Amino acid sequence: MRTILITGPGGSGRTTIAAATALAAAREGKRTLLLSADRTDSLGAVLGVATGAKPVEVAERLTAWRPDATARFRQDLAAFQERATSALDLLGASRLDPEELTPLPGAEELTLLRALRDAALAEAHDLLIVDLPPTPQALALLTLPEELRRYLRRLLPPERQAARALRPVLGRLAGVPMPAQWLYETASRWDLELGAVEAVLADRDTAVRLVAEPGPAGADAVRTAGLALALRGLRPDALVANRVVPEDWPPGLVAQQRKALDEWRETYGVHGVHGVPHLGHDPRGTDDLAALPVPGTDATDSAVEWPVTDRLAEEGVLVWHLPLPGAIREELDLIRRGDELVVAAGPFRRIVPLPSALRRCTVDGAALREGELRIRFAPDPDLWPQTP
Numbered sequence: 345m346r347t348i349l350i351t352g353p354g355g356s357g358r359t360t361i362a363a364a365t366a367l368a369a370a371r372e373g374k375r376t377l378l379l380s381a382d383r384t385d386s387l388g389a390v391l392g393v394a395t396g397a398k399p400v401e402v403a404e405r406l407t408a409w410r411p412d413a414t415a416r417f418r419q420d421l422a423a424f425q426e427r428a429t430s431a432l433d434l435l436g437a438s439r440l441d442p443e444e445l446t447p448l449p450g451a452e453e454l455t456l457l458r459a460l461r462d463a464a465l466a467e468a469h470d471l472l473i474v475d476l477p478p479t480p481q482a483l484a485l486l487t488l489p490e491e492l493r494r495y496l497r498r499l500l501p502p503e504r505q506a507a508r509a510l511r512p513v514l515g516r517l518a519g520v521p522m523p524a525q526w527l528y529e530t531a532s533r534w535d536l537e538l539g540a541v542e543a544v545l546a547d548r549d550t551a552v553r554l555v556a557e558p559g560p561a562g563a564d565a566v567r568t569a570g571l572a573l574a575l576r577g578l579r580p581d582a583l584v585a586n587r588v589v590p591e592d593w594p595p596g597l598v599a600q601q602r603k604a605l606d607e608w609r610e611t612y613g614v615h616g617v618h619g620v621p622h623l624g625h626d627p628r629g630t631d632d633l634a635a636l637p638v639p640g641t642d643a644t645d646s647a648v649e650w651p652v653t654d655r656l657a658e659e660g661v662l663v664w665h666l667p668l669p670g671a672i673r674e675e676l677d678l679i680r681r682g683d684e685l686v687v688a689a690g691p692f693r694r695i696v697p698l699p700s701a702l703r704r705c706t707v708d709g710a711a712l713r714e715g716e717l718r719i720r721f722a723p724d725p726d727l728w729p730q731t732p
Contacts, residue, residue, distance in 0.1 A: 345464060346643060347472045347544060348581075351482035352555030353565040357586040361555045361620065362475040363390045364633040369471050369641045370406035371634070377463055378408045380475040381456035385410060387475055392629040403630060407469070413455040414446065453477070453485045457541045464544045471641055479554075479565055483572045483692070486552075489542040493535055494695065500531040549643055551581035558585045558604035566608065571670040572692045579669070582639040583612050587622040661708060662701065662721040669715040676717065680707050687717070704728050 348365065352358035359380070366378040380387040380395070387410060388395040393402050397412035456474070463472050476482035544550060554569055556562035566583060573579055585605055589597055608617045618639045627633055668676075668689055677688040683703045685696045705721035705728070712718075 345467055345469060345472055345549070346641065347460070347464060347474065347547070347550040348553055348641060349474045349476050349482075349486075349545075349550065350553045350555060351476035351479050351569070352584075352586075353557075353562065354478040356555050356557050356562065356565075358478075358555040359386050359475050360390050360627050360633070361553075361584050361586060361636070361638055362473050363387060364627070364636040365553075365638045365641060366406055366408075366471075366473040367403060367630060367633045368638055369473070370403055372641075374405065374470040374641065375468070376406050376471045376473060377469040378402070378406065378473045378475065379456070379459055379463060380408070380410050381413065381452045381459075381477070382410065382475065383413070383452060390628065390633070409459065409463075411455050411459040413452040453481065453488065457485065457489065458537070461537065461541045461544060465540065473641075479569050483569065486545060486573075486576055486578075487694075489538040489545065493538045493542065496531050496535055496538075546577070551643075552578050553582050553584060553639070554580045555584045555586050557587050558601040558608070560600070560604070563604045563607060567670055568690070571668065571689055574668050574670065575687065575689050575692050575694050580612070580616075583608055583617050584639065585617055585619045588619040589622050662705060662723075664702065664719045664721065666717040666719070667715060668712070668717050671712060671715070671717065673712045676710075676712060678707070678710055678719065685719075 350358055350362040350365065352361075359382070362380070363378065366376045370376045377399070378387070385395055387408060391402050391408060393400060393408070395408045395410040397410070397415060399407045399409040402408045456476075460472070460474060463469070476485065552573055554566055556566050562585075570580065585601075585608065588601060588605070591598060605617065605619065618637075620636050620638060623632065623635065627636065666687065671689050675690045677686075679686040679688075681695075683698050685698055687694050687696060702721050705723050708720040708722040710717060710719045
């Protein structure tokens with residue numbers, strides 16, 4: 345199943361474009377699921393049909409679903425309390441009733457990730473359209489599975505489960521209680537669930553689509569989002585320039601939009617930018633959505649090979665090529681941390697495990713050229729195999 349993740353700055357019309365894209369795909373014969381986590385049901389307002397915790401048939405071959413974050417949060421916390429009964433009793437803690445629970449910040453994002461995973465695994469549809477939150481939250485959402493899995497493996501390494509028979513003895517020797525088996529089982533289950541989400545996001549059939557209104561604010565948002573996506577190994581398969589005004593509108597607004605559109609076409613190519621005209625009113629209902637000429641949903645190569653396979657340069661130096669289009673030299677930072685490399689680009693950061701060959705090397709320098717960060721590694725004589 346193909347997945348298209350749609351995001352953009354707040355107020356750019358990303359929900360409208362997501363709904364129009366899903367409707368167009370359904371009318372082309374694709375069984376389409378439109379997924380959103382917006383608690384205010386802006387998706388339902390655009391479609392003209394209320395959406396909720398259960399999937400709703402909007403049109404032929406088009407289903408909309410807005411999973412309930414509150415219900416899922418209550419289920420998870422109830423399950424946690426059940427598993428941690430002995431620890432809670434030892435602490436004298438009182439149980440929380442489901443009726444008094446309200447979702448914590450981030451519950452909507454986690455619910456959306458789970459729904460995305462469940463929809464992808466079910467394979468009941470040909471196409472999944474996901475109406476992501478505004479760009480800053482969406483970028484954080486896309487990084488969440490990888491980061492959480494890393495934290496889990498550092499805090500509760502899977503290999504320590506092999507010593508579960510020795511845990512009581514180790515606890516007595518250390519003088520502190522060892523983690524209970526249920527904690528490792530929970531961590532393992534979370535790792536599997538997060539891994540399934542990460543696999544969907546990393547799939548070659550998953551694309552990210554940016555929506556922005558042409559203008560100075562939209563241009564800044566697109567530039568920032570493009571760099572953040574590149575750092576995660578993604579690039580937009582299309583940039584939707586929404587609400588493009590006709591030529592007879594105020595000249596200042598027309599000129600401002602044309603300037604942004606020209607810059608975007610130069611960066612993403614003529615075929616990578618899709619203009620969607622302003623209807624003169626906010627689109628509501630399937631008739632308005634059908635009037636919007638949104639990009640098609642056929643597969644395109646939207647992934648960035650990140651990092652590029654190591655290439656051997658002159659004098660035995662290994663060069664690692666990391667595509668970072670839009671990066672600024674002064675805003676880049678690199679830190680070698682053991683077998684990992686911390687790459688920072690502006691406000692964004694990613695921790696990347698080094699390939700086995702580069703773990704036996706030292707960093708010999710780095711340079712940003714033509715949208716690529718090129719890092720030079722020199723073999724460490726103490727670690728690199730010697731030629732007889």
